[in-house]
Amino acid sequence: MSGNVVNFLTVKGQPSLVLAHYEKVFMDNDTFEVFPDDHPVVGVYDLQLNLLKKVLLDITSAYPEEPFTLPMAEFGMFFNYGKYEITDHTFNTDDALEFMYSISYFDLMGDKTWNHYFAGNEAGERILSLKYDIVGSAPLQELAGQQDQVALYIGDGAYVNALRMFNIPE
Numbered sequence: 001m002s003g004n005v006v007n008f009l010t011v012k013g014q015p016s017l018v019l020a021h022y023e024k025v026f027m028d029n030d031t032f033e034v035f036p037d038d039h040p041v042v043g044v045y046d047l048q049l050n051l052l053k054k055v056l057l058d059i060t061s062a063y064p065e066e067p068f069t070l071p072m073a074e075f076g077m078f079f080n081y082g083k084y085e086i087t088d089h090t091f092n093t094d095d096a097l098e099f100m101y102s103i104s105y106f107d108l109m110g111d112k113t114w115n116h117y118f119a120g121n122e123a124g125e126r127i128l129s130l131k132y133d134i135v136g137s138a139p140l141q142e143l144a145g146q147q148d149q150v151a152l153y154i155g156d157g158a159y160v161n162a163l164r165m166f167n168i169p170e
Contacts (some may be wrong), residue, residue, distance in 0.1 A: 028040060
């Protein structure tokens, strides 16, 4: 799992330790086979190390017929670290936690990488998806009274062919 494995975040107003890891071994190093039915696990702990919430996120590949395109989970790498990784009432209206994460794809044959971003709920289901081939991002300054925005570079490998601005949480 790429990204930040150990995170200190504020969750529902409380300082929390958040650990992110895979549920099982990710891949067979001899065959490059990604083990099926694996999930990234996000565990939320209080500062006394009591587990408060454990969520298994969905990393189903958008490219199941391409065996050399590897889907790898990322947590803690989104725009404005600490603000959107774990929220409530940002991406939906219920009181449940929401988890921002991505799948980073690596095409072994084409030697290129890109990301798809998701917001998941406590059941591990995707509630929002941003499935453009995102090859980079640029943070934008926060403006009082306006939604946060992020600029995302859409492209193919190292080539950028579009720049899109996205309002968060839309």
